[in-house]
Amino acid sequence: MAAALAAVAYAAAPATATGHVQTSNGASSVNFYSDGEKFKVCDLAADGHSAVARVTRSDRGSTVYRVWHYKGAGGCSTYNYSMPEGTDVKYRACLGSYGNNTIWGCSVEQDDEA
Template structure:
């Protein structure tokens, strides 16, 4: 009998927890990626569409974000030209709510157009 009486209580707790999770507001999508070795890091905060590019290595290369909005297939590049000694580069983007984006962290010689040692693409939503 004790087992039978505890089952309705356990079921009620499951309904309460699931119902609370379903009614909770959606969390803002945000993420970040490091390239192999983590000398370049890219973070995206969907609330306000803020892209931040960190340079974590004094290797003479620029940390760069490759950023794709999945709209027309063109990729935008955001450089941290502040170098390792400077602050991260912060970009305030203007994207429509719900825009699918993807980004990755790479290294580059400034102005060379060659991007190396990139992370995998990270998918997110603005």
């Protein structure tokens, strides 16, 4: 019975980000959740630009991924990536133009592990 209660309590606990970065002007942020390998990209400013995460993974070589939130200020998009445990993940919060796939104004790089 105690094991069942512990499992219920664990399942109800909210996920906690293991890493967070934000652009220097505060317009874009990225949270990484190693449990489930999820990225949450948020647009924090009504400036006409999209929020985007620039992501690299050690299991994919030099491939750079762009994870976009292009639906407007005040919102976030969450993406679930499947990657092996122990994968090194590096990411930055950036501003961008989704229509022409350009990014700029990126934060410092955050290094994390899946």
